[in-house]
Amino acid sequence: MYENNIISVKNLTKKFGDFTANDNLSFDVKKGEIFGFLGANGAGKTTAIKIFCGLLSPTSGNVNVAGYDIYKDTEKIKKNIGYMSQRFSLYEDLSVKENIRFYARIYGLPKKEIKIKTEELLEKLNFSHAVNKKIKDIPLGWKQKLAFSAAVFHNPKIVFLDEPTGGVDPITRRQFWDLIYETAENGITVFVTTHYMDEAEYCDRVSIMDAGKIEAIGKPEELKKKYNVKSMDEVFIKIAR
Amino acid sequence: MNEFSIILSGISKNYENIKAVDDISLNIKKGELFGLIGPDGAGKTTLIRLLTTLLKPDKGFAEVENFDTVKDYKKIRKIVGYMPGRFSLYQDLSAEENLNFFASVFNTSVEENYDLIKDIYSYIEPFKKRKAGKLSGGMKQKLALSCALIHKPKVLFLDEPTTGVDAVSRKEFWEMLKNLQKKNITILVSTPYMDEASLCDRISLMQNGKLMETDTPENITNKFQKQIFSIRSKNKQKLIKNLREYNQTYSANIFGQDIHYIDKRNNVKIDELHTYLKSEKHTGIEIKAVKPNIEDCFIELMKKEQ
Numbered sequence: 001m002y003e004n005n006i007i008s009v010k011n012l013t014k015k016f017g018d019f020t021a022n023d024n025l026s027f028d029v030k031k032g033e034i035f036g037f038l039g040a041n042g043a044g045k046t047t048a049i050k051i052f053c054g055l056l057s058p059t060s061g062n063v064n065v066a067g068y069d070i071y072k073d074t075e076k077i078k079k080n081i082g083y084m085s086q087r088f089s090l091y092e093d094l095s096v097k098e099n100i101r102f103y104a105r106i107y108g109l110p111k112k113e114i115k116i117k118t119e120e121l122l123e124k125l126n127f128s129h130a131v132n133k134k135i136k137d138i139p140l141g142w143k144q145k146l147a148f149s150a151a152v153f154h155n156p157k158i159v160f161l162d163e164p165t166g167g168v169d170p171i172t173r174r175q176f177w178d179l180i181y182e183t184a185e186n187g188i189t190v191f192v193t194t195h196y197m198d199e200a201e202y203c204d205r206v207s208i209m210d211a212g213k214i215e216a217i218g219k220p221e222e223l224k225k226k227y228n229v230k231s232m233d234e235v236f237i238k239i240a241r
Numbered sequence: 242m243n244e245f246s247i248i249l250s251g252i253s254k255n256y257e258n259i260k261a262v263d264d265i266s267l268n269i270k271k272g273e274l275f276g277l278i279g280p281d282g283a284g285k286t287t288l289i290r291l292l293t294t295l296l297k298p299d300k301g302f303a304e305v306e307n308f309d310t311v312k313d314y315k316k317i318r319k320i321v322g323y324m325p326g327r328f329s330l331y332q333d334l335s336a337e338e339n340l341n342f343f344a345s346v347f348n349t350s351v352e353e354n355y356d357l358i359k360d361i362y363s364y365i366e367p368f369k370k371r372k373a374g375k376l377s378g379g380m381k382q383k384l385a386l387s388c389a390l391i392h393k394p395k396v397l398f399l400d401e402p403t404t405g406v407d408a409v410s411r412k413e414f415w416e417m418l419k420n421l422q423k424k425n426i427t428i429l430v431s432t433p434y435m436d437e438a439s440l441c442d443r444i445s446l447m448q449n450g451k452l453m454e455t456d457t458p459e460n461i462t463n464k465f466q467k468q469i470f471s472i473r474s475k476n477k478q479k480l481i482k483n484l485r486e487y488n489q490t491y492s493a494n495i496f497g498q499d500i501h502y503i504d505k506r507n508n509v510k511i512d513e514l515h516t517y518l519k520s521e522k523h524t525g526i527e528i529k530a531v532k533p534n535i536e537d538c539f540i541e542l543m544k545k546e547q
Contacts, residue, residue, distance in 0.1 A: 040407040041378045086405070140282045166405060167433040169280035169448065170536050171543055174495055181478060195407055196434075201497040220498065231497065233408060240409045 005064075006031045006158050006189045007052060012061035014047050021047040023212035024061070029158075034180060034190045036200050039209030040240045045193055048209075049160055052191070054078050066157040079107065082151035082159035082188075086166060090147050092136040096127060099135060100150060107154035121149055141172035148179055158189040165194060177202055197233035206232070208239050215239045243307055246271045246396055246427035247292060252301035254287050261287040263450035264301070269429060269443075274422045276441035277431040278535070284450040285431040286326060289400050292429070293323045306395050319347070322394035324385050326401045332374030336365050336384050339373050340391060347392035357424060358387045361417055379410045386417070390426075397421065399430040403437065415440045438535040446539050453542040458535060465533040465541065467491070470514065471499045474523035483521045494540060501537060 007029035014022040021044045029035045039045045050056040052065050054074030063070035066080040090099045104114040122128045125145055130138060152159050165173045184190050200206050207217040216223055216239055223235045247269035254262040261284045269275045277285045290296040292303055294314035303310040308317045330339045344351050361383050403411045422428060438444045438458045445455040454461055474480045484493035484502055491503040511528050518526050
């Protein structure tokens with residue numbers, strides 16, 4: 001494994017009975033990059049993400065995440081990653097502050113640090129006035145930003161975002177990407193899935209999966225050049241159709 | 242003869258203190274493919290539920306094919322098809338059993354209206370014995386659409402049929418809708434994907450329970466008053482930062498690999514922007530005037546509302 005790879009995948013295969021969800025995947029994600037993990041529905045993205053997060057064991061192959069082996073060190077992997085799902089992972093009946101504290105405590109952050117970091121975060125997001133509001137009473141765009149902030153609160157080495165911007169208005173969607181860029185600048189690797197092809201352009205590199213295999217991987221400019229098209233949307237359609 | 246299939250007049254619906262639908266008036270023509278475009282929480286689902294007689298309005302009224310949604314709700318239910326946002330078929334019945342069930346509820350048979358769903362259902366036919374819950378996402382979507390169509394409705398309501406669906410399957414789904422439209426069905430479809438707007442005859446851009454704008458996609462983009470410049474350079478991160486700091490900037494938003502830039506001044510020259518970006522040490526600068534797309538319009542309308 002190279003020093004600068006945060007995820008290293010070699011010949012990863014995952015089968016469910018006769019069905020091969022991940023078919024001999026090999027690729028690396030570099031430290032600090034924003035990596036777009038694209039593919040059609042059912043292409044095998046969710047299975048792969050579950051394996052990288054230590055939630056599912058591969059059938060064969062080697063995977064190293066944040067310096068830990070996927071077979072032996074799943075608990076260490078979980079401590080060193082953040083995860084935000086399609087539908088936000090916040091507790092609706094807890095307040096903004098309670099949710100942050102809950103996540104921070106799960107990752108074992110000391111109380112003093114939680115207090116300081118919570119205030120910093122609330123100020124940055126302009127949430128200070130809403131700190132005691134329940135999650136169910138705050139607007140959707142806020143929830144999304146808060147869910148993301150909770151996922152990186154313990155300063156993980158890598159954060160997995162599974163369709164983080166689905167259904168969000170165009171202004172909030174862009175603010176969300178500002179947060180992603182900021183996170184990457186702070187050295188946290190971002191691994192993101194999306195169905196918005198304009199967002200594929202925002203990634204440093206992307207991979208496109210189809211039927212369990214990675215069919216293309218590279219910088220958006222490289223892929224557009226390779227397939228001789230103007231947008232990532234066209235690249236995606238050439239590969240997945 | 243009324244040329245409208247759907248009429249909404251001053252209709253409102255509140256949930257406690259949230260105005261989900263706030264005084265909306267709108268007419269949708271017979272045979273139109275009409276798009277309700279807006280993010281989650283805009284009120285799209287509530288509006289569709291009012292029209293499908295699943296909710297009663299607090300104020301105002303609505304008509305579907307000349308029937309009042311409150312008084313004539315039973316009549317409306319017979320002539321509309323509805324595909325809710327969440328998969329709502331019977332997971333433990335097979336694909337075929339689901340379809341037969343929906344046909345029998347409406348006193349018809351699959352054979353009678355097979356013509357209408359043939360193009361869509363033919364994808365599922367090979368898997369018709371499989372339980373609905375075990376179908377792939379794309380198959381579920383096609384089965385749900387078949388079930389919503391099996392009684393040959395006059396009006397079809399589709400609530401976010403393409404949410405979470407990949408770019409390729411979305412294109413296929415819209416091709417199916419275009420074909421259905423040819424069979425004289427009025428279609429009201431909601432979506433959070435702005436790029437789907439151009440596939441509709443007319444659209445409403447919805448936010449916070451209100452329709453910000455209603456027109457053909459072309460007219461909406463033509464009405465956009467400001468000149469947009471599409472700008473790129475070698476360093477996109479620095480570019481967006483520099484454009485936001487520039488003292489003549491009205492707005493700078495990222496659009497794929499470009500930045501859509503609007504200047505405060507009316508007669509801004511490309512040369513001037515070029516000089517500014519050069520002074521900030523950008524290389525590979527490209528600036529061109531472009532026409533707005535629906536997302537530009539939506540962002541601008543949201544800014545005005547705030």
